[in-house]
Amino acid sequence: xxxxxxxxxxxxxxxxxxxxxxxxxxxxxxxxxxxxxxxxxxxxxxxxxxxxxxxxxxxxxxxxxxxxxxxxxxxxxxxxxxxxxxx
Numbered sequence: 769x770x771x772x773x774x775x776x777x778x779x780x781x782x783x784x785x786x787x788x789x790x791x792x793x794x795x796x797x798x799x800x801x802x803x804x805x806x807x808x809x810x811x812x813x814x815x816x817x818x819x820x821x822x823x824x825x826x827x828x829x830x831x832x833x834x835x836x837x838x839x840x841x842x843x844x845x846x847x848x849x850x851x852x853x854x855x
Contacts, residue, residue, distance in 0.1 A: 771842065
């Protein structure tokens with residue numbers, strides 16, 4: 769599955785972070801309003817991503833917030849729940 773989210777660094781501010789926040793929200797791991805408004809992958813985003821990685825059995829890479837394995841797992845989870853169409 770091709771992922772719509774690219775790898776994300778901690779404290780990154782980008783369109784990718786906006787997409788990540790939306791994905792986390794529909795996966796029932798909403799991020800703080802402050803970080804969502806700032807479009808920032810801050811501490812709350814990190815907590816939610818690490819929780820999701822554990823839920824999806826994705827190995828955690830401490831050098832980056834969201835790696836390729838995580839983006840693929842998010843896409844799979846969204847597809848499984850019917851939020852995105854299979855590619």
